[in-house]
Amino acid sequence: MNKSEFLAQLHDHLSVLPPEERSELLEDFEAHFAFALQNGKTEEEIAHELGNPAELARDAIGERFASKEPVYWFDPTANPEIPDPPQQTNHPVKAPRRGGFATTMVYTGLFFLNLVAVPLLISFWAVWISLIASAISGIxxxxxxxxxxxxxxxxxPAKGFATISxxxxxxxxxxxxxxxxxALTRISVSYWSWNVRATKGGAKHE
Incomplete structure (x- = not known):
């Protein structure tokens, strides 16, 4: 599955959302494709890593998710040997609702994770700034x-040798x-996108 097919399926499964919210989610996935492509991955590899668009949509919009698979019913009074032709119902299949306790745990987990991850990312960026400053000084x-x-x-002469070094x-x-x-750009963007998806998923299940 390439990028266009992946985003088209995801757009279809997110159809229950308002256009603005749906566009925002799709932009997050497009950004993920863009950064991964810059780092040498193919569209098929990226789509495989992201997973099933239907599952991603279910996680993002929770109980508003409506399965695209048809749901059939049979008339119990009909002859069991010759059942009536299957008919599609208009009732969507909803994902199970997650309770408030689980939502609270999601936000609490994100909070404590960010207490560790964010300072760690900042320290890595500080190391990068130090490398840049040292490189400029040497050159x-x-x-x-x-x-x-x-x-x-x-x-x-000693100054000349030192300068060359x-x-x-x-x-x-x-x-x-x-x-x-x-590497830091890829990690930071991926971590931010994951936080956004996790936060939105928790909000939708309240």
Whole structure:
């Protein structure tokens, strides 16, 4: 299943929602596809990881979910050997309602999880900023040596060797910070999208 097929099925199963709310949910999944595609995954792999659109819709909208499968009934007075042709009913099949206690547990769990996860993500981003600052300092070291020479402090071979080393270290740190930025962006966006879906799912079951 590719992206278009996945989103089309999800749109169909979310038809019970108001247009604005449905569009917001679909945008979250489109963002997930976009970030995953940037990191080398195919549309089929992403759709497989996300799971069944019907199950995702059921989790998102709870008791308002209506199964797209037809529901049939048979006339009990008819001849059991020759049953009447099946007829489709108009009564939707609703998912079981989750109680208020379960909803409270969802919010409580998210709260304590974020107490740990959010500071951890912030610390990782702080490490990335430190790498960027170190990389810039190393790459810019020849400029600093030049300013030091113009200030009348002289130039020594040791300073030249140190400058070359700092430039090399700066380039390595710049490469490492690039990969770290991609990883942190992917993790942060995925974690945020998961929080949004979990929060909306809990609100719909109140």
């Amino acid at each position: 810019a070291s020849p400029v600093l040596i030049g300013l030091d020479y113009l200030a009348g402090n002289g130039f020594y 700092l430039v090399g270290i700066g380039i390595l740190l710049a490469i490492a910070s690039r990969y770290l930025f991609k």
